Amino acid sequence: MHSAKFFPLTTFVTTYAIAHLVVDAACAFLFIGVLEFSEHIVFSMLLYNALAFVLQAPFGLLIDKKLNPKLASILGLLLVALSFLFWNRSYVALSIISIGNALFHVGGGSLVLSLRKKKATFSGVYVAPGGIGLALGSFLAISKPGTNLVLFPLILLILSFLLYFIKTPGFNRTRKEQSLSNYGVLLVALIMIPIAVRSLIGLSMEFPWKENQYWLWGLIAALALGKVFGGVLADRFGLLKVGVGGLLVSTPLLAFFSTVPLLGLAGGFVFNFTMPVTLIAILSVMPQNKGLSFGLTTVALFIGAIPTILGTNSWLKDDLVVFAFIMLSALVLYGVLSFYGSIKTLKV
Numbered sequence: 001m002h003s004a005k006f007f008p009l010t011t012f013v014t015t016y017a018i019a020h021l022v023v024d025a026a027c028a029f030l031f032i033g034v035l036e037f038s039e040h041i042v043f044s045m046l047l048y049n050a051l052a053f054v055l056q057a058p059f060g061l062l063i064d065k066k067l068n069p070k071l072a073s074i075l076g077l078l079l080v081a082l083s084f085l086f087w088n089r090s091y092v093a094l095s096i097i098s099i100g101n102a103l104f105h106v107g108g109g110s111l112v113l114s115l116r117k118k119k120a121t122f123s124g125v126y127v128a129p130g131g132i133g134l135a136l137g138s139f140l141a142i143s144k145p146g147t148n149l150v151l152f153p154l155i156l157l158i159l160s161f162l163l164y165f166i167k168t169p170g171f172n173r174t175r176k177e178q179s180l181s182n183y184g185v186l187l188v189a190l191i192m193i194p195i196a197v198r199s200l201i202g203l204s205m206e207f208p209w210k211e212n213q214y215w216l217w218g219l220i221a222a223l224a225l226g227k228v229f230g231g232v233l234a235d236r237f238g239l240l241k242v243g244v245g246g247l248l249v250s251t252p253l254l255a256f257f258s259t260v261p262l263l264g265l266a267g268g269f270v271f272n273f274t275m276p277v278t279l280i281a282i283l284s285v286m287p288q289n290k291g292l293s294f295g296l297t298t299v300a301l302f303i304g305a306i307p308t309i310l311g312t313n314s315w316l317k318d319d320l321v322v323f324a325f326i327m328l329s330a331l332v333l334y335g336v337l338s339f340y341g342s343i344k345t346l347k348v
Contacts, residue, residue: 016163024133052097057295060106077157109294190335194243222266226273230274231276
C-alpha cells in the first residue's frame, strides 16, 4: 500500500494535512453540535479525549510492529465517517469517532516521521491544520447546518479513497526487538513535560480580544503557523535553539502581555515552535518506534488538558504561574537537548 522508494512528496503531505483538518472538524462538529450528553458533558469530554489521544500510543506501537500505517489512516477516516450514522446514540458515536480519530492521527503521523529529510518541517505541516479544523467544526456546530451530517461523511469517504491511491514513504521496520533503556525512558518522560505544559497553557490562556472574530481567527492561524515555522526552523537551526528559544520568547508575551492582541498573537506563534521540536526529540530517542513516538506526544497533550476538562484550572489565571510553567518547560527542554548526547543530533 505504499511505495518503496520514490513518491510525490507534496501530494502526500498536502493530502494528509487536509485530511487532518477534516477529521478534527468532523469530530468537533459531531461532538459539539449533534451529540447530546446533557449533565454528563465533563465525563463525555474526558472520555472522548482519553480515547482519541491516549489510544494513539498503543495504536502507534501496533503500527511499529505490524499494522500498516496507511491502512490505519484510512480505517480512521472510515470510522469517523461511520460515527455520523449513530448521531442519535451519543456514546456509540463518541466511541467510534474517538477510535477513528486516534487511528488516523497516528497512522498519518507515523508516515510523516518515515520521511528521510525535513521530518520536523513536515511534522509541523501535518499537525498544524488540526487546530484550524477544530475551530471550523466548532463554528459549523454552532450554526448547525443540517447538510453537514451528510457532507462530512462524504468528504471523509472521498479522502479515504484518495489516501488509498496516494503513494507514501516506505515504512521500514527492524527485525530485532529493541527495548528502551531506563535512560531512554527518562529522556522520553522529560520531553513529555514541555508537551504537557504546552497543552495546559494553550487550553487555559484567556485572550479577552478573542471576542472579536477577526482576532480569533488570527490567533488560530498564528498557532497553526507556529507549528509549521517551528519545524522549518528546527530543521535549519536545530532543536535546541528553536525549541528553547521559542519558549523563552513566548514566556513574557503570554504571561504578562496576552491582553495586547499583537503581542498575544506573537506569543502563541513562537510558543508552538515546540510541537515539532518535541516530537522529533522523542523520535531521536527511539528511532525505531515512529508510531509510539507520535502516540506518546498525544498522551502528554491529554495529561496537560485534564485540568481544563475538569474545570480545575483557575490557578492558571495568575500571570506568575504561567511564567513559571513556561520557564520550567524551557529549562527541562534545554536540559534534555543540551546535556544528553542521545538526541543532540537529528540522526533519526
